[in-house]
Amino acid sequence: MSALVEARGLAVGYGAAPVLGDVDFALEAGERVGVLGPNGGGKTTLFRALLGELRPLAGELTVAGRCGTVPQTERSRLDFPVSALDVALMGTIAGRPWWRRPGRAERRTARAALGRVGLEQLAERTFGELSGGQRQRVLVARALVQEARIVLLDEPFTGLDAASAERLEALLDELASEGRGILIATHDVDQARAWDRVLCLNRRQIAFGPPAETLTREVLAATYGGAIVTLPAEDGREALALLPPHHCDHEHSA
Amino acid sequence: MTVLASVLTALGDPWDQGIMQRALLEVVLLGLVGGALGCWIVLSELSYGAESLAHGMFPGLVLAALTGIPLLLGGAAGILVAALAVALAGRVPGIGRDNAVAVVVTTLFGLGVLLALSPSSPPGIQGLLFGDVLGTSAGDLLDGAALAAVVLAALWVLHWRLLAVGFDRLSARALGAPPLLADAALLILLALAVLVAVQGLGNLLVVAVLVAPAAAARLLARRLLPMMATAVAIAIVAGIAGLYLSYYVRVAAGASIAGFMVLAYALARLATLAESLRGAATLTEAN
Amino acid sequence: MLMADVLDAFQLPFVQRALVEVLLLSVAAGALGTWIVLRGLAFYAHGVAAAAFPGLVLADGLGFSPPLGAFGVALLFALLVGRLSARGRSGHDSLTALVLVGALAVGIVLASDVFHSAANVETLLFGSLLAVGPGEIRLAAVVAVLAALATYLLGRRWLAVGFDAGAARALGVRSPAADAVLLVLIALAAVATLSAVGALLSTALLVVPAATVRLGTRRMTPWQLGTVALTAFEGTAGLWLSFQTNAPPGATIAVIAGGVFVLAATARVSAGPLRRLLGDDAAPVAAAATLRGGR
Numbered sequence: 022m023s024a025l026v027e028a029r030g031l032a033v034g035y036g037a038a039p040v041l042g043d044v045d046f047a048l049e050a051g052e053r054v055g056v057l058g059p060n061g062g063g064k065t066t067l068f069r070a071l072l073g074e075l076r077p078l079a080g081e082l083t084v085a086g087r088c089g090t091v092p093q094t095e096r097s098r099l100d101f102p103v104s105a106l107d108v109a110l111m112g113t114i115a116g117r118p119w120w121r122r123p124g125r126a127e128r129r130t131a132r133a134a135l136g137r138v139g140l141e142q143l144a145e146r147t148f149g150e151l152s153g154g155q156r157q158r159v160l161v162a163r164a165l166v167q168e169a170r171i172v173l174l175d176e177p178f179t180g181l182d183a184a185s186a187e188r189l190e191a192l193l194d195e196l197a198s199e200g201r202g203i204l205i206a207t208h209d210v211d212q213a214r215a216w217d218r219v220l221c222l223n224r225r226q227i228a229f230g231p232p233a234e235t236l237t238r239e240v241l242a243a244t245y246g247g248a249i250v251t252l253p254a255e256d257g258r259e260a261l262a263l264l265p266p267h268h269c270d271h272e273h274s275a
Numbered sequence: 276m277t278v279l280a281s282v283l284t285a286l287g288d289p290w291d292q293g294i295m296q297r298a299l300l301e302v303v304l305l306g307l308v309g310g311a312l313g314c315w316i317v318l319s320e321l322s323y324g325a326e327s328l329a330h331g332m333f334p335g336l337v338l339a340a341l342t343g344i345p346l347l348l349g350g351a352a353g354i355l356v357a358a359l360a361v362a363l364a365g366r367v368p369g370i371g372r373d374n375a376v377a378v379v380v381t382t383l384f385g386l387g388v389l390l391a392l393s394p395s396s397p398p399g400i401q402g403l404l405f406g407d408v409l410g411t412s413a414g415d416l417l418d419g420a421a422l423a424a425v426v427l428a429a430l431w432v433l434h435w436r437l438l439a440v441g442f443d444r445l446s447a448r449a450l451g452a453p454p455l456l457a458d459a460a461l462l463i464l465l466a467l468a469v470l471v472a473v474q475g476l477g478n479l480l481v482v483a484v485l486v487a488p489a490a491a492a493r494l495l496a497r498r499l500l501p502m503m504a505t506a507v508a509i510a511i512v513a514g515i516a517g518l519y520l521s522y523y524v525r526v527a528a529g530a531s532i533a534g535f536m537v538l539a540y541a542l543a544r545l546a547t548l549a550e551s552l553r554g555a556a557t558l559t560e561a562n
Numbered sequence: 563m564l565m566a567d568v569l570d571a572f573q574l575p576f577v578q579r580a581l582v583e584v585l586l587l588s589v590a591a592g593a594l595g596t597w598i599v600l601r602g603l604a605f606y607a608h609g610v611a612a613a614a615f616p617g618l619v620l621a622d623g624l625g626f627s628p629p630l631g632a633f634g635v636a637l638l639f640a641l642l643v644g645r646l647s648a649r650g651r652s653g654h655d656s657l658t659a660l661v662l663v664g665a666l667a668v669g670i671v672l673a674s675d676v677f678h679s680a681a682n683v684e685t686l687l688f689g690s691l692l693a694v695g696p697g698e699i700r701l702a703a704v705v706a707v708l709a710a711l712a713t714y715l716l717g718r719r720w721l722a723v724g725f726d727a728g729a730a731r732a733l734g735v736r737s738p739a740a741d742a743v744l745l746v747l748i749a750l751a752a753v754a755t756l757s758a759v760g761a762l763l764s765t766a767l768l769v770v771p772a773a774t775v776r777l778g779t780r781r782m783t784p785w786q787l788g789t790v791a792l793t794a795f796e797g798t799a800g801l802w803l804s805f806q807t808n809a810p811p812g813a814t815i816a817v818i819a820g821g822v823f824v825l826a827a828t829a830r831v832s833a834g835p836l837r838r839l840l841g842d843d844a845a846p847v848a849a850a851a852t853l854r855g856g857r
Contacts, residue, residue, distance in 0.1 A: 317656050320655055320656070322655045322656045322658070322659040323605050323655045323658070323659065325659070326659050326662070326663075364827070367777065367827045367830065367831065368830075369776060369777060369780070369830075370599065370773045370776050370777065371599070371602055373602040373604050373605065374599045374602065374604050374769060374773045374776075375773070376604070377604035377605070377607075377608065377765050377769045377770070377773070378769065378770050378773050378774075378820065378823050379820075380765075381763060381765045381766050381769065381770050381816050381819070381820065382770070382816055382817060382819070382820025382821075382823070382824075383820075384762065384763065384816065385763055385766060385812065385813045385814070385815070385816020385817045385819075385820065386813070386816070386817050386820070388688050388763070388809070388810060388812070388813035388816075389807070389809045389813040389814060389816075389817055392684065392688065392809050392810055392813065393807055393808065393809050400684070401683070401684075404687075405670055479663075479666055479762075480663055480666060480667060482659050482662075482663050483660075483663040483664075483667065486656055486659045486660055486663070487660055487663070487664075490656045490657075490660060524675070525675065526671045526674070526675040527670055527671055527674050527675060529670075530666075530667040530668075530670040530671045530674075531667070531671060533663055533664070533666070533667040534664065534667040534668060534671065537660055537663060537664035537667065538664075540660055
């Protein structure tokens with residue numbers, strides 16, 4: 022079986038200089054891969070490259086299948102006047118000629134996807150009024166509507182209570198068992214131990230492989246920058262001193 | 276009964292005149308375009324851009340008025356130049372976009388005033404600055420209706436792509452809605468809408484119809500389509516109210532229309548404020 | 563002879579008064595314009611000046627001191643928008659635009675239909691050589707002194723916040739009071755520029771020269787001194803052109819300042835390849851990106 026995503030010697034960045042380099046990994050169908058690293062370590066940059074927003078500066082990146090994305094909810098605007106159903110329907114845009122609007126078939130698909138993530142009752146609710154976990158599930162439903170074979174989740178567990186996190190985790194298991202490939206950026210090293218593989222990034226690829234062999238003290242220290250991470254059980258939040266590169270622009274600070 | 280009858284006469288009276296009928300149609304066109312597109316302008320936080328384009332097109336309008344070519348052409352050329360100048364200035368390193376836009380707009384607006392107020396120019400700059408909704412001709416209405424139809428059709432077709440970009444810029448591209456394309460489309464539609472509205476409200480007051488009704492509707496509606504309908508309704512009602520005011524009290528029509536639109540926003544704001552206060556009060560009572 | 567013409571114009575008392583006014587204002591513009599550019603307050607400065615317009619009309623019609631009326635309304639605007647902008651950016655640009663257009667509408671109705679001072683509208687919006695009296699000069703002098711003093715005393719705080727509001731708070735640089743002073747001073751300066759350049763073109767003095775000098779220097783003191791000099795030069799040239807063409811001084815100063823900016827930007831960019839200025843995007847895309855950022 023060929024990989025859904027394959028990166029060989031990949032380097033990506035916003036200008037001429039790469040902010041992430043030496044990336045070599047593969048995402049197989051049915052796998053959940055945790056992407057670990059400090060803020061500014063390149064997780065978001067990798068996702069943007071997978072989504073086609075950034076072109077590789079060097080190396081190769083093959084993406085065999087549509088990418089659906091579940092961004093951090095802070096980024097989606099909570100006061101935007103859309104319902105959960107509207108958000109799910111956004112997944113139908115690419116599959117339609119540009120002059121057509123969503124019809125009955127698309128609405129049925131979107132409702133069915135909301136049903137799969139357990140939110141059929143809340144389809145008409147304003148997106149911003151849903152709880153954090155419900156919002157994540159709406160965005161997963163949007164990826165389902167897109168028929169995405171690859172799903173990228175950016176810190177989906179941040180700010181969720183235990184019950185919502187468990188529910189989301191079960192949903193991700195289900196998606197993987199259907200043969201989708203799941204990439205999950207996270208700070209939670211412990212949680213990543215339950216997944217199939219982990220990819221450790223800190224401006225370059227530190228390690229890639231099954232968590233049991235990969236998540237050694239040395240790898241974690243290299244990933245999170247020095248000796249600050251001493252206990253793997255702590256998720257290394259204290260070590261995250263680096264700012265993402267696009268936040269260092271003085272022009273926008275006022 | 277006589278009171279009712281006289282009120283009805285007073286309400287119906289203005290519309291016997293051709294000037295007022297054309298003004299009414301112009302106000303409806305304004306409201307349709309301004310209200311609908313305004314929602315995207317407010318949601319995308321493009322108010323400063325709208326204001327800048329409206330001001331920056333001024334030399335184009337003045338040149339058209341001086342040389343006798345149609346205002347619509349002059350305005351279109353003016354907007355094109357303004358947009359190009361803004362695009363270039365935004366790329367000058369080191370001063371920031373906000374300032375770049377301010378520099379371009381100040382310069383172009385100053386240039387327009389210089390052309391319009393030099394002694395060799397005929398009088399009548401105020402019509403360009405503040406609009407002349409009562410001077411709308413049948414030809415103006417036809418042009419306006421054609422542009423309005425283009426804007427509304429484009430909004431209808433682009434709706435879902437604009438929605439995806441407005442909701443979440445960063446993942447919109449993966450959904451098949453490239454953000455830069457949506458930006459460019461909004462900019463072009465904004466230019467068209469300014470062209471429709473400039474006849475009625477003039478270069479300075481155009482931004483009222485593009486921002487105020489939509490900003491008010493945003494406070495009142497919780498979905499985009501109702502928000503657009505509310506904004507259009509507010510814009511048309513405010514426009515008609517402005518026409519009545521100018522008919523009976525003889526104040527400047529464009530200014531009173533713009534004034535009513537801003538007033539509508541202020542009322543909507545007060546209403547939501549009162550509601551949240553009442554909500555807070557019931558909460559404290561419950562505790 | 564051109565030089566003689568120039569000197570001729572400046573021998574008339576009302577032109578001399580306007581010249582003194584512009585020179586005083588250039589001190590204020592040099593001190594405050596740099597902060598406006600650094601902090602991205604250009605739209606605010608524009609809005610506050612435009613908001614002063616109905617105040618001017620009211621003062622003109624009711625016969626009290628115009629700067630007082632203008633400053634009253636401008637202060638109201640500063641409080642309203644300043645508070646909101648301090649809380650967060652969202653919706654702040656819509657509000658600025660609304661207050662601005664509302665103020666214009668009220669001002670026009672007042673001017674053309676209540677006080678029947680329609681002939682004055684152009685003067686109030688675009689400035690006039692004849693509008694500068696001793697009262698205006700006194701106001702400009704006060705603003706110049708206040709702006710220089712405040713820059714000396716508070717510059718460090720404004721600078722810290724200018725580069726990173728969050729970091730400034732973390733470093734314990736308490737910004738709210740210093741910020742409020744800056745916003746009020748800008749309102750005061752905008753009001754002071756009204757007589758010379760009018761309610762709609764105050765950015766010609768307050769923003770454009772500072773943005774031009776910024777192209778050449780990144781350090782604060784040379785930037786401020788350069789802005790004072792450039793504003794004085796552009797203001798003087800604008801007054802002369804206004805005298806020659808009979809056009810409002812606001813318009814001539816705006817066009818001259820814009821022309822100088824274009825020259826400076828061209829010089830700056832031609833150092834690098836022109837390709838970078840033109841870029842690789844289509845023009846509407848670039849314009850959209852700039853307008854989006856410029857809120």
